[in-house]
Amino acid sequence: MEEIRKLVHTTRIPVRWGDMDYYGHVNNTVYFRYCEQARVEWIEQLGFGVDPNCGSGPVVINASCTFLLPINYPATVIVKMYAGEPGRSSVMTWYELFVEGEERLYADGASKVVWMDMATNKSVPLPEGLRAFL
Known part of the structure; x- marks a missing residue:
């Protein structure tokens, strides 16, 4: 069964030479x-600090x-x-990674994000604002 995915961000x-x-x-x-970077921008736009x-x-x-195609400098991802x-x-x-100006998929990825209490290192319920958005 495919999980429901919502485009959120x-x-x-820009690709740097040093990348x-x-x-x-x-x-x-x-x-x-x-x-x-995409994840941090998204979380901050929702009003949650990192x-x-x-x-x-x-x-x-x-x-x-999963790395599908190499990305080369200069480019914008x-x-x-x-x-x-x-x-x-x-x-x-x-995550889906493209190079600006192209329709080909260069890479795709995933991550599981857990909301944690930083003092105890234990998971806590997602904030209600985040839950409501999702």
Whole structure:
């Protein structure tokens, strides 16, 4: 059964020269940074901080990425972020990475985001505002 996915955020990220590796394309680890940037922008736009001193917040407990095509400098990456139905304290998110001006999918990924109490490192219920949005 396919999980319901809702497009929640799209961002544009310029590829930096330093994002590339010895092989002349964006290093695999940087794809996770692109997804992270989209996730942080989305959470902040909803009014939630990504600050370890704020009491509670989102923590990624699992992340994956399938690399379909190499991304090369210069380019601008378009990251489309999707979210699933919320659980008690978590939500699944998915990512599609494109290069601006092209329709081909360069990578796709996923991450499970859990809302955590930063003092106890234990999960807590998702904030009501986030739950209502999802």
